[in-house]
Amino acid sequence: MTGKKLAALDAHILNALQGDFPISVAPFADLAVNLGISEDELLERIQALKDQGLIRRIGGVLDARTLGFYSTLCACQIPNADIDRVAALINQERGVTHNYVRDHVLNIWFTLTASSREEADKIISRLEKEAGTIIYSLPATRVFKIRVRFPLQVEGEKEYE
Amino acid sequence: MNEIDREVLRFLQGDLPLSSRPFAGLARQLGIDEKEILARINRLSDAGYLRRVGAILRHQQAGFSSNAMVAWRVRPEDAERSGDLLAQFGEVSHCYLREVPKDFPYNLFTMVHASSEESLQSTIQSMARQSGLDDYVVLKSCRELKKVSMEYI
Numbered sequence: 001m002t003g004k005k006l007a008a009l010d011a012h013i014l015n016a017l018q019g020d021f022p023i024s025v026a027p028f029a030d031l032a033v034n035l036g037i038s039e040d041e042l043l044e045r046i047q048a049l050k051d052q053g054l055i056r057r058i059g060g061v062l063d064a065r066t067l068g069f070y071s072t073l074c075a076c077q078i079p080n081a082d083i084d085r086v087a088a089l090i091n092q093e094r095g096v097t098h099n100y101v102r103d104h105v106l107n108i109w110f111t112l113t114a115s116s117r118e119e120a121d122k123i124i125s126r127l128e129k130e131a132g133t134i135i136y137s138l139p140a141t142r143v144f145k146i147r148v149r150f151p152l153q154v155e156g157e158k159e160y161e
Numbered sequence: 162m163n164e165i166d167r168e169v170l171r172f173l174q175g176d177l178p179l180s181s182r183p184f185a186g187l188a189r190q191l192g193i194d195e196k197e198i199l200a201r202i203n204r205l206s207d208a209g210y211l212r213r214v215g216a217i218l219r220h221q222q223a224g225f226s227s228n229a230m231v232a233w234r235v236r237p238e239d240a241e242r243s244g245d246l247l248a249q250f251g252e253v254s255h256c257y258l259r260e261v262p263k264d265f266p267y268n269l270f271t272m273v274h275a276s277s278e279e280s281l282q283s284t285i286q287s288m289a290r291q292s293g294l295d296d297y298v299v300l301k302s303c304r305e306l307k308k309v310s311m312e313y314i
Contacts, residue, residue, distance in 0.1 A: 102302055
């Protein structure tokens with residue numbers, strides 16, 4: 001855990017919000033019943049968890065492939081002194097959602113989503129010219145797992161996943 | 162998928178209002194009732210456009226402070242078995258086989274999340290042990306340059 005431990009109720013709330021979020025007219029009221037608290041208390045706690053930065057947002061995770069998008073992971077080797085300039089170029093792209101400096105010879109790794117493979121290749125070629133470097137594209141050929149849920153353990157309780 | 166479905170997806174790309182009736186505003190705006198929106202959300206989920214609805218966390222802040230992208234070198238004939246095996250680890254959120262360039266032969270990618278450095282290292286070691294894959298690189302992130310949700314629509 002980073003810093004202070006999460007209160008048990010907050011951990012339960014985060015697990016419930018990441019689990020089967022009710023698709024109902026009043027989803028927070030439904031969740032509150034399961035958590036044994038009032039809807040007002042739940043909404044207050046969620047706001048606090050957002051303010052603390054634990055919750056980025058509550059919404060939908062769309063499926064790029066079903067929507068017809070192409071996505072790939074890109075990597076390149078940039079001298080340390082040039083990282084900020086190249087990162088600014090890469091980050092300007094709307095389809096770049098994640099970009100990290102990693103401790104490897106290939107030190108810049110970013111994800112790119114585009115309307116097609118051709119479109120992605122075009123963006124990559126343009127970035128290669130602007131950045132003055134080779135950018136590798138490593139598209140997924142087989143997906144074994146995507147699970148962007150983080151089960152939070154409550155002390156004294158068993159992990160449920 | 163019609164224009165109303167696209168509006169529903171566009172709405173869900175954002176952050177749900179923290180109110181008793183989070184779909185009421187959208188319903189008013191689209192001139193349909195909330196039940197119709199819920200039915201469309203369910204249909205869009207069934208059709209695979211929506212992977213899930215719920216909270217998206219900043220996992221570092223939520224206690225998963227040690228994270229790494231670990232890439233494994235796997236022979237094509239072993240990819241299926243190794244991918245299935247590594248995907249079963251609770252600490253692994255993403256597991257993909259990727260097309261890779263010649264000078265980066267590590268083709269099986271896993272994102273590993275743990276609450277401490279020790280637990281991250283021991284997870285990676287047991288992934289290596291159980292899969293029998295001994296050639297891998299641990300790519301830890303040193304700095305986040307960008308992290309946003311994709312706006313598809």
